[in-house]
Amino acid sequence: MQTRVDKRRTSSGKAVASLALVGALTGAGLTGAPPAGAATAAGAAGQIAPGVSYAEFDVPAAKGTAHAHVLTVDLRNPRVRVGLLHPGAVGARATVSAMADAAGAVGGVNGDFFNISEAQHPGVEATGAAVGPAIARGHTLKAAVPDGQRFGPALPPGTSTRDVLGVGVDRRARLDSMALDGSVRTRADRVPLGGLNQYALPVGSVGAFTPEWGSVSRVRATCGTDTQRAAPCSTDTYEVTVDRGRVVAAADTPGAGPIADGTTVLVGREAGAQWLRKLSAGDPVQVRHRLVAARSRIPYRFAVGGYPVLRGGAPLPGLDADTSAVRTAAGIGDHGRTLYLLALDGAPAYRTGLSIAEVAQTMRSLGADDAFSLDGGGSSTLAAREPGASSVTVRNHPTDAPERAVANGIGVWARQDRSAHPQPLSRTATRPLKTPA
CATH class of the missing domain: 2.60.120 (Jelly Rolls)
Known part of the structure; x- marks a missing residue:
């Protein structure tokens, strides 16, 4: 399977980074070598802060074109930090944009699946609490519920509610189980x-x-x-x-x-x-x-729940290749030094989304060796600041317009270098998309 990264113009004249995946995204196509040059797609639209860039691009898929929004985070940059966005309590919810602004983050995506409803237990209050473990600034907030109690799609074989994506005190991102x-x-x-x-x-x-x-x-x-x-x-x-x-x-x-x-x-x-x-x-x-x-002796500064879909460049066995949906995912590349945060667009033209197998391949195409699925559907949100702005803007179209309150998220912080002046982003990177007809 070949991949190319190019620039195209939309009907409104906006430049859009397009990730063209040539060939099927399912079946045998998932086992090929990572496409060369695909990682440049995540930096095509521009820098939002030192060490943090944003891009959006189309992903041709089995059930129609999906549209992805990606933050690429350089964890080698000492000005950059990744951590947990949370509403101040485990049993609470808030929007990604509100949590990012309250914490001073330059961007972020939604995080773990969570206890969103209790229709089966009349009179019992849904807590809004996340499924898996959570660590913020080195402090443990919660542990994982039993596998049978999770909200979200079925877990791939060999995974559990204890799986996390985290960043250690060594500033390297990794997948683990807690x-x-x-x-x-x-x-x-x-x-x-x-x-x-x-x-x-x-x-x-x-x-x-x-x-x-x-x-x-x-x-x-x-x-x-x-x-x-x-x-x-x-x-x-x-x-x-x-x-x-x-x-x-x-x-x-x-x-x-x-x-x-x-x-x-x-x-x-x-x-x-x-x-x-x-x-x-x-x-x-x-x-x-x-x-x-289970896998690291390095203390974690941050961890969030979800489930792995890619390990060592290979998709996990048994990933669902049939059910397509709007998704959020995180990928790890460059031996834990690069983090990719992806959220699909929920606008009607793109709502068919990707299967979990296609998510694994897309993250691999960006340059990830390991990837992790986060909550999707109406929760999928990516927010990022424009250079010089004091608050974030939601870049994708959440299917729960304007934005669903969620249990937690992955935030990105960047200390600005006052001597540096980032180049303005392209129009597509600095303004929300218009809803396609």
Whole structure:
């Protein structure tokens, strides 16, 4: 399969970077060598900040042309940083543009899949919390829900809700898997910790909720099972509040409201609830938790959940090549020194989108050796500043116009060099697309 990068003119006279993928994007075409020169497409439209460029281009696909928007981030540049965009609480949502502006980011995309609705559990509040692990500025925010409790498309074989894309303290991006290692200890007993700030706890477990959770109800954590998200909520639950290492309150039903600093709320279901009922006011309780990475000993400054689609330049076996949709993805190239953030356009002319197999090939064509699928559909959003602007602009057309509130995202920060004056972007890179007829 061959790839060429060229410039074309739209009917409005705007220059657009076009990534022409010659040949099929499915089947045997996925196993060929990475097309030479494809990575230049991501820099064709211009620089938005030192080490950060933006481009958009068409991607011919099996079910019609998709339109991609890409931020390319040079992690070698000491002025550039990548991190987690989040709304200030795990159980909350905000738009990518609002989170980016609040954090001073120059751009970003939406992140992990999340608990968006609870139609199967009448009266239970959807939390808005993400599916997978999350780390912001080196601080763990949450762990992963059981695989059967995730929202989103079916996971490819060999992947799980614990999969993450992250950047370590060495400033290299990588794919990894992060498991929760924790415990709840009393004078007489100890149990493993089953969850940390999660909207779904494993059956029979005890989970911890910290101030990072926010004020949303914790009831959802006791609904469903490890294999069936829509299963009924547990009828055997218990909640204990621990303030500075001592039990101060208990309840039969998980509650809501903000959690004070220095306080941890323990929620148990089934066997976990029965264990918590042994505790009394004043009892000392020690709660310990950390995320353990499976593939790297380098501490992570940032991590976000999703699932891998490309490893070592090869698409994962069993990727869906039939279901096309608007997608968001991230790719890693140059031994972790380059990050590609891609969001497809949701305008009607492009809404057929790409299959997951086509996403893997597109990221590979840009120069990625590893790639990671993020939440798509109405969540797919890419926002970026124009040079000199004080706020970001949404560059794609989200299918949930104007923009869906999401659980988190990947943000890009760049310290400006006042002696440098970036060249203005092309018109297509600095103005939102007009909706095609």
